Amino acid sequence: MKKLLLLGVFLVSGCAGFGGNMKTVDCEAKVKIHTWGGKQVEPVHVNAMRSDRFGREFVRVQNRPGYAIFYGRWQPKETFSDYTCKS
Numbered sequence: 001m002k003k004l005l006l007l008g009v010f011l012v013s014g015c016a017g018f019g020g021n022m023k024t025v026d027c028e029a030k031v032k033i034h035t036w037g038g039k040q041v042e043p044v045h046v047n048a049m050r051s052d053r054f055g056r057e058f059v060r061v062q063n064r065p066g067y068a069i070f071y072g073r074w075q076p077k078e079t080f081s082d083y084t085c086k087s
Contacts, residue, residue: 022050029059029080033067042068044080 027046032039048060057077061070 021052022048024048025085027059027083027085029061029084030082031068031080035067040067042066044068046080046083046085049077050074 058074
């Protein structure tokens with residue numbers, strides 16, 4: 001019974017905790033901010049990218065001084081535009 005329970009937990013988690021799908025990058029991106037009655041564009045620095053088992057892509061953003069403040073470590077990739085990565 002214990003083996004069956006462990007197998008079920010492993011299948012449900014989908015190896016999500018092992019972190020093997022993250023890659024470190026050095027990119028710049030832009031995010032639109034809808035505050036103060038206008039649409040401002042703020043540059044942000046992207047440190048890493050990853051995808052989950054469902055194919056959704058996320059980026060890890062380094063906060064910079066300005067109006068763009070992100071809560072949480074990983075943000076959806078669609079939030080940002082104009083990615084420029086160094087090779």
